[in-house]
Amino acid sequence: MKNQNKLRQLLMLLFIISIGFSCQEAEAPEEENEVEIFTDIELIFTAEDGTVVRALAEDPTGGLAVNSSFTVQPFTLKANTTYTLTFELLNRLVNPVEDVQEEILDEDDEHQMFFEFTNNAFSSPAGNGNIQNRDGEINYLDFDDNGLPLGLRTRWTTGGPLENGTFRVWLAHQPGVKTATSSVNDGDVDFDITFEMTIEE
Amino acid sequence: MTKSLYLGILGLFLFLSPLWAQGQASLRGIVYDAQSKEPLIGAIIQLETEPKIRQASDKDGAFSFEVQKKQPFNAQLFYMGYQTQEVKLEPDKVNLIFLEPDETSLTAVEVQGEKFRQDGTRSLSISNIGSEEIGRNVTASLGTLLGGIQGVSFASFGSNIQLPIIHGLYGNRILILNNGFKHGFQNWGSDHAPEIDIQSAESISVVKGAAAVRYGPDALGGAVITESHSLPFQTGLNGSISSGFQTNGRGYNSGFNLSEGYDRFSWNFGGNMNIVGDRQTPDYMLTNTGAREYSIYSGGRYKIAENLVARANYSFMRQNLGILRASIGSSGAALIRNFEADRPVIIRDFSYDINEPNQFVTHHLASVKLDWNPWQDNYFSFRYAFQSNAREEYDVRRNADLPIIDLNLTTHDIQADWTHRLAPNIEGVIGGQLLAQSNGNNPGTSVTPFIPNYESFRASLFWVETLSYQNSEWEFGLRYDYERNSVAGRERTQAPFSDLFTFSNFSASLGYINQINNTTTFRSNVGTGWRPPNMAELYSFGQHEARQMFGLLRYEEDSEGNLRNDRVVPIAESNVQAEQSYKWVNEIEVIGQNNRFSASVYANYIANFIFWRPIGVVGTLRGPMPTYIFDQANAFFTGLDMTYEIQHSGNWESRIGGSFIWSQNVERNEPLINQPPINLNYELAYSKKNVGPFDNLKVALQPMYTFRQFQAPREIQIRDLIEGNVQIDLSSEIFDFMAPPPGYFLLNGYAKVEKGKFAIGLQVHNSLNTRYRDYLNAMRFFADDLGRNIMLNVHYKF
Numbered sequence: 001m002k003n004q005n006k007l008r009q010l011l012m013l014l015f016i017i018s019i020g021f022s023c024q025e026a027e028a029p030e031e032e033n034e035v036e037i038f039t040d041i042e043l044i045f046t047a048e049d050g051t052v053v054r055a056l057a058e059d060p061t062g063g064l065a066v067n068s069s070f071t072v073q074p075f076t077l078k079a080n081t082t083y084t085l086t087f088e089l090l091n092r093l094v095n096p097v098e099d100v101q102e103e104i105l106d107e108d109d110e111h112q113m114f115f116e117f118t119n120n121a122f123s124s125p126a127g128n129g130n131i132q133n134r135d136g137e138i139n140y141l142d143f144d145d146n147g148l149p150l151g152l153r154t155r156w157t158t159g160g161p162l163e164n165g166t167f168r169v170w171l172a173h174q175p176g177v178k179t180a181t182s183s184v185n186d187g188d189v190d191f192d193i194t195f196e197m198t199i200e201e
Numbered sequence: 202m203t204k205s206l207y208l209g210i211l212g213l214f215l216f217l218s219p220l221w222a223q224g225q226a227s228l229r230g231i232v233y234d235a236q237s238k239e240p241l242i243g244a245i246i247q248l249e250t251e252p253k254i255r256q257a258s259d260k261d262g263a264f265s266f267e268v269q270k271k272q273p274f275n276a277q278l279f280y281m282g283y284q285t286q287e288v289k290l291e292p293d294k295v296n297l298i299f300l301e302p303d304e305t306s307l308t309a310v311e312v313q314g315e316k317f318r319q320d321g322t323r324s325l326s327i328s329n330i331g332s333e334e335i336g337r338n339v340t341a342s343l344g345t346l347l348g349g350i351q352g353v354s355f356a357s358f359g360s361n362i363q364l365p366i367i368h369g370l371y372g373n374r375i376l377i378l379n380n381g382f383k384h385g386f387q388n389w390g391s392d393h394a395p396e397i398d399i400q401s402a403e404s405i406s407v408v409k410g411a412a413a414v415r416y417g418p419d420a421l422g423g424a425v426i427t428e429s430h431s432l433p434f435q436t437g438l439n440g441s442i443s444s445g446f447q448t449n450g451r452g453y454n455s456g457f458n459l460s461e462g463y464d465r466f467s468w469n470f471g472g473n474m475n476i477v478g479d480r481q482t483p484d485y486m487l488t489n490t491g492a493r494e495y496s497i498y499s500g501g502r503y504k505i506a507e508n509l510v511a512r513a514n515y516s517f518m519r520q521n522l523g524i525l526r527a528s529i530g531s532s533g534a535a536l537i538r539n540f541e542a543d544r545p546v547i548i549r550d551f552s553y554d555i556n557e558p559n560q561f562v563t564h565h566l567a568s569v570k571l572d573w574n575p576w577q578d579n580y581f582s583f584r585y586a587f588q589s590n591a592r593e594e595y596d597v598r599r600n601a602d603l604p605i606i607d608l609n610l611t612t613h614d615i616q617a618d619w620t621h622r623l624a625p626n627i628e629g630v631i632g633g634q635l636l637a638q639s640n641g642n643n644p645g646t647s648v649t650p651f652i653p654n655y656e657s658f659r660a661s662l663f664w665v666e667t668l669s670y671q672n673s674e675w676e677f678g679l680r681y682d683y684e685r686n687s688v689a690g691r692e693r694t695q696a697p698f699s700d701l702f703t704f705s706n707f708s709a710s711l712g713y714i715n716q717i718n719n720t721t722t723f724r725s726n727v728g729t730g731w732r733p734p735n736m737a738e739l740y741s742f743g744q745h746e747a748r749q750m751f752g753l754l755r756y757e758e759d760s761e762g763n764l765r766n767d768r769v770v771p772i773a774e775s776n777v778q779a780e781q782s783y784k785w786v787n788e789i790e791v792i793g794q795n796n797r798f799s800a801s802v803y804a805n806y807i808a809n810f811i812f813w814r815p816i817g818v819v820g821t822l823r824g825p826m827p828t829y830i831f832d833q834a835n836a837f838f839t840g841l842d843m844t845y846e847i848q849h850s851g852n853w854e855s856r857i858g859g860s861f862i863w864s865q866n867v868e869r870n871e872p873l874i875n876q877p878p879i880n881l882n883y884e885l886a887y888s889k890k891n892v893g894p895f896d897n898l899k900v901a902l903q904p905m906y907t908f909r910q911f912q913a914p915r916e917i918q919i920r921d922l923i924e925g926n927v928q929i930d931l932s933s934e935i936f937d938f939m940a941p942p943p944g945y946f947l948l949n950g951y952a953k954v955e956k957g958k959f960a961i962g963l964q965v966h967n968s969l970n971t972r973y974r975d976y977l978n979a980m981r982f983f984a985d986d987l988g989r990n991i992m993l994n995v996h997y998k999f
Binding site: 010014017018021022024025026027028029030031032033059061062069070093175185187188189 | 535538546583597601613615617635637639641642644645646647648649650653654655656658660685687688689690691693694695697698699701819820821
């Protein structure tokens with residue numbers, strides 16, 4: 001009899017526990033800022049006379065969709081003109097919109113921008129850039145704390161007219177492996193975009 | 202080792218011998234395990250008469266001698282892995298003999314099946330790994346250790362993470378029952394191995410078949426059961442210390458275990474540590490494949506009354522597991538470069554450092570058990586366990602110091618069952634279980650949570666009854682499970698979503714065992730099982746490690762056949778259904794005088810089988826990203842496992858085994874992905890007692906061959922997808938980014954010597970330093986598998 005009472009108490013306890021467990025409601029996790037993402041990568045060519053040429057590569061889903069795709073605007077530069085190339089790098093998926101460039105500047109010793117373009121499209125730098133060949137000429141205007149090039153600011157002097165040219169930009173992320181000889185084959189790729197480029201008289 | 206083996210074979214021989222003794226009186230008895238109170242089959246009872254008469258206990262642990270004189274006889278009892286005991290057998294009564302497990306024996310041998318068969322699994326195919334084999338593989342993970350069993354293989358995610366695969370099924374179709382409780386961990390994907398220190402286990406058994414009736418939906422594909430220290434009473438302080446070194450990864454490990462048993466109380470305490478640096482292939486270092494693992498475990502057992510025993514256990518494990526650096530790219534372009542490179546793109550000098558990508562996990566398990574035996578043949582067991590699992594995973598990314606996955610999972614598990622004997626030939630067990638799991642994402646990962654928060658509750662009832670009739674046994678089982686899940690997560694836009702859903706179903710099984718003759722046993726089991734989809738299968742979302750993954754509810758097909766993932770689909774609107782399995786397993790086992798043969802054949806149909814597969818490469822500003830989705834289809838698995846063991850002469854023995862599995866997506870008539878290839882293995886062992894200065898010597902060679910997986914999906918290279926040479930949509934035939942690697946031959950081996958309380962073991966893996974890649978290793982896309990590894994281990998037991 002005593003045992004039966006205990007058993008009844010135990011069953012009662014189990015019943016209460018199961019009611020307790022079975023009514024739990026999950027709460028949504030806290031909102032996160034997707035910081036790994038670029039939605040907008042814009043090239044800004046500023047000529048010495050102040051003319052600005054912009055070209056936007058845009059992925060509104062930040063690559064997070066099962067059907068992600070992106071658009072790349074072509075751009076046209078003037079022949080025999082010197083430009084300074086800067087960037088606008090944004091992540092519009094977060095609120096407020098994040099300027100990813102600030103983070104790259106904070107970690108300048110881990111990043112480097114590499115370029116590849118139609119051979120001899122520019123009079124300076126000559127050649128086809130430093131993606132295929134690490135030692136290819138690029139006019140870097142900014143450097144990290146170790147004196148190595150960063151590439152958020154570069155100088156370009158166009159050559160003569162060009163049609164169906166390409167201009168490829170590759171941001172390498174090289175934590176701990178960025179050196180004077182590190183190339184696109186070292187570390188990881190933050191982005192790699194090829195723009196269509198025309199040069200006119 | 203040799204001694205026990207010899208005794209075992211002798212036992213078998215005697216078991217098969219006809220009994221010729223005739224006489225005036227009978228000496229009868231039953232032999233039990235003093236801990237579990239289970240009858241021991243095949244224990245040897247030797248009457249100290251002239252000449253000595255021996256007999257082995259039968260399947261109920263019983264024996265019976267006919268003797269000439271009605272008087273007490275002295276007898277000795279031998280059983281593998283138990284202390285030898287001398288008893289006085291009284292005539293014409295049932296002598297009950299309890300054998301204590303032999304904790305200090307270095308020679309404890311693999312204990313064959315019967316000891317661990319629980320009700321509800323008798324008619325299934327079960328394999329065991331005993332303490333000797335566990336102790337020999339000090340640094341092995343649960344997955345690799347079990348991979349030696351026919352029909353069991355393992356899927357790996359590099360050299361530190363291995364999950365067991367039973368008959369082609371893995372992940373949360375395989376229940377990991379740690380010390381009686383479902384191991385409460387992030388059991389999803391191929392990259393989460395159970396955080397169990399196998400060195401704290403005394404034995405591990407694998408139930409190959411639908412054990413769902415006994416253990417619930419998680420055991421749809423089988424179960425892996427680890428048993429911790431048996432905590433015997435009345436044993437002096439004993440323990441062991443071991444320490445070892447391995448060449449590949451320059452790893453070192455050490456561990457200890459202490460236990461003591463008084464009249465009413467016993468305890469144990471132990472711990473292990475394992476530190477490995479970067480491993481290497483025959484040609485290069487595998488950068489960032491080091492591991493650091495620490496564990497402690499402890500238990501106590503107290504006899505409250507003669508028929509009431511309480512037991513408490515606690516274990517803790519902490520792991521930091523490195524993952525091959527070259528397996529991950531912070532962008533798709535980098536990842537594709539990793540895919541296409543012959544050698545990993547990042548190879549650094551050897552280091553013990555573990556950087557990103559890595560997994561940092563801690564697991565606590567605290568449990569209490571109460572065993573009550575109020576009447577003869579009636580056992581009640583109450584068990585409760587609390588588990589807390591914290592997992593942080595780090596990826597290579599700009600915010601690498603933040604975990605990309607940061608989850609806490611707590612599990613409460615309450616079980617009660619009643620083991621009974623209703624009639625002399627009917628016995629069974631009725632039980633129930635309440636399982637509550639709560640999963641929470643810790644904030645601060647800076648990515649949309651890969652899986653949502655959830656509260657999951659399951660209530661289950663089961664009933665298993667075994668009916669013995671002559672040489673046959675029939676086993677009936679029925680189970681009902683109810684599961685409720687409350688889910689809350691974040692969409693891509695960070696908008697919250699939530700869902701609430703329940704699943705419930707019956708499972709049933711019917712088993713048949715026939716002892717055809719003295720040497721041959723036939724087992725057959727037909728079972729149904731079901732399994733609700735797990736959270737990762739439903740809600741996986743985002744880029745992690747080597748892939749971008751979308752769960753069943755994270756994508757949908759629009760009217761034009763395009764994939765979309767603008768929203769999380771409520772389960773009620775989706776076509777998602779629980780898996781439903783029907784499995785038939787047959788096993789025949791023939792035990793001869795000096796050989797043993799077993800073969801099992803199975804067929805398994807799983808409706809709504811859930812699997813992940815590549816769906817293409819999406820374009821992103823960071824480069825093309827290989828993308829995978831979860832999918833459901835009806836699947837069929839069939840296969841054969843075989844083992845043949847033979848004792849050639851006193852010192853030589855060998856074992857040959859092989860397993861074959863054929864599987865198909867029968868709905869679309871195409872292969873399944875990541876299924877185990879055919880495997881053949883052989884072991885030739887030589888053992889001898891009293892060799893030179895040593896008490897025991899054992900040397901074994903273990904050649905094995907794994908075939909190329911010829912049932913793999915077609916290959917479509919990432920480059921072809923990027924360049925648009927191939928178009929893929931939901932109805933396209935399944936493919937993989939890389940063809941399966943060629944078959945490979947490995948030569949492994951070990952040697953072990955024992956002297957008194959010392960043992961030294963030497964083990965070699967991949968002794969020929971063969972270059973190979975394993976189809977089931979996710980790292981095969983990026984690097985070769987491990988080169989030669991020599992492990993030296995010293996063991997002292999007292």
